[in-house]
Amino acid sequence: MPVNKNNGYHTLSKDLSERIEQDRANHWVNPYACPDSAIIRRFDDHDKPHLWRPAFVMDVEKILHNNYYNRYSDKTQVISCYKNDDISRRALHVQLVSRIARTIGMTLGLNLDLIEAISLGHDIGHTPFGHAGERFLNALYNGHTGRLFNHNIHSARVLDHLIFRNVSLQVLDGVICHNGELEQQEYKPKRFSATDPWGEFDTNLEDCYTDPSANKRQIPGTLEGCIMRISDIIAYLGKDRQDALKIGLIENNNHFTSGTLGTTNAQIINNMTVSIIEHSYGKPYISMDKDVYETFSKAKTENYQTIYNNPQLNDMYNNNIRPMFHDMYEALLTQAKRMDQSSILYKHHINYIRSANQYSHYFNIDKYMEHYLSQDPNEIVVDFMASMTDDYFIDLYNYLFPNGSYKVDYIGYFD
Known part of the structure; x- marks a missing residue:
């Protein structure tokens, strides 16, 4: 060449x-x-x-x-x-x-x-x-x-x-x-x-x-x-x-x-x-x-x-974000097992999935949701956590654990 x-x-x-x-x-x-x-x-x-x-x-x-x-x-x-x-x-x-x-x-x-x-x-x-x-x-x-x-x-x-x-x-x-x-x-x-x-x-x-x-x-x-x-x-x-x-x-x-x-x-x-x-x-x-x-x-x-x-890069991930993932996963897994309709998981994820598929031309939405909710609760937790943006993840952690041990400090424009 x-x-x-x-x-x-x-x-x-x-x-x-x-x-x-x-x-x-x-x-x-x-x-x-x-x-x-x-x-x-x-x-x-x-x-x-x-x-x-x-x-x-x-x-x-x-x-x-x-x-x-x-x-x-x-x-x-x-x-x-x-x-x-x-x-x-x-x-x-x-x-x-x-x-x-x-x-x-x-x-x-x-x-x-x-x-x-x-x-x-x-x-x-x-x-x-x-x-x-x-x-x-x-x-x-x-x-x-x-x-x-x-x-x-x-x-x-x-x-x-x-x-x-x-x-x-x-x-x-x-x-x-x-x-x-x-x-x-x-x-x-x-x-x-x-x-x-x-x-x-x-x-x-x-x-x-x-x-x-x-x-x-x-x-x-x-x-x-x-x-x-x-x-x-x-x-x-x-x-x-x-x-x-x-x-x-x-x-x-x-x-x-x-x-x-x-x-x-x-x-x-x-x-x-x-x-x-x-x-x-x-x-x-x-x-x-x-x-x-x-x-x-x-x-x-x-x-x-x-x-x-x-x-x-990795110190912030390992020292803060990794334990935040752990605590959030366990909290959401408890919610998924209880399937409380007032929970964050239900309101922010289950209802979101239902709404996104509500007018589907391919299947009956009620049967679809019945099948989705019959899964291992871990699958539902993974679906929810993988869907999160960085900011949503941090805000949800602070919401679930207002006195939590971990915090993400952003490096600002003028730092």
Whole structure:
């Protein structure tokens, strides 16, 4: 790949650029893209596409208008407890993933509506306080039930069970397979079951609740899902560095190896995008240059060493937020077992779920709620806690424990 030596930005090779331009002039269609006609829904007699609202556009809108979508705006991406409007929240992250994935997908001739739907929905089930919150909730849930909590699996639960809108299998599959902690040099989609795709999906989902290795084995069924999976990492790798610089967690990018990718957010996004397009165009898989992959993998390791495992961040999580998770979980579990309609859990969660599904075209709301309330109370507690924003979590803790032992002190704008 050509490189501008003045700024370290890669560009596509002349041969590939000319090939893409010729293919566009000839109206080439990528035979490996997922067409709208292949969409699979649980209720296939509902949600027929329209000229103005194609199949996967419907899924984009189902996610954008999902009751939980708003909560992205006050959920931590990586850095919590700072009053700083320039630090990324999860709302910005999913938009960045969508933009990067659509840029790559557009150049490769893939289904951009499917890419957008997976991107916007992939973190909708994430906990407050980022991956620290995910770890704490998993430990509590697992301790009570032996089952596992993973945010990607819970995102599918939100879209497919908690607030049911008949989202397609292709989108839900991309959501559960987006595990952004696993980088690979090549992503090759698996085939959906020809006889029972929903049965296969449900089995894979359940395996992730019971088998610690199952989450890492999930492989997207579409190239669009593969693109979103790698774009998830591209979106946070350099952006988290920007955020760490803004709060003074690191002083400069000298902590990181430049290598093939560069160190800034813009360089990483551009150079990863170019490498993926260069090595994936017209192919039934997504790939990248070996040097780029090795530098990319090293860069993620450096982020962990420098940012994600930084004591300045983790002390607040471990000393305050973790015990707050424990106390809140136990209090809400008591409420879930009693199912007192005057409780916070009932008023703020059970009634919320009922209201969100009240006018469903897919099932009877009373039967749905009867089934929901018949679950293990731990499931209901996990649904509620995972749905919380950072601020709501803190306010609820203070409400439940007005004389509680733990407190989150935000670092203000002028501190």
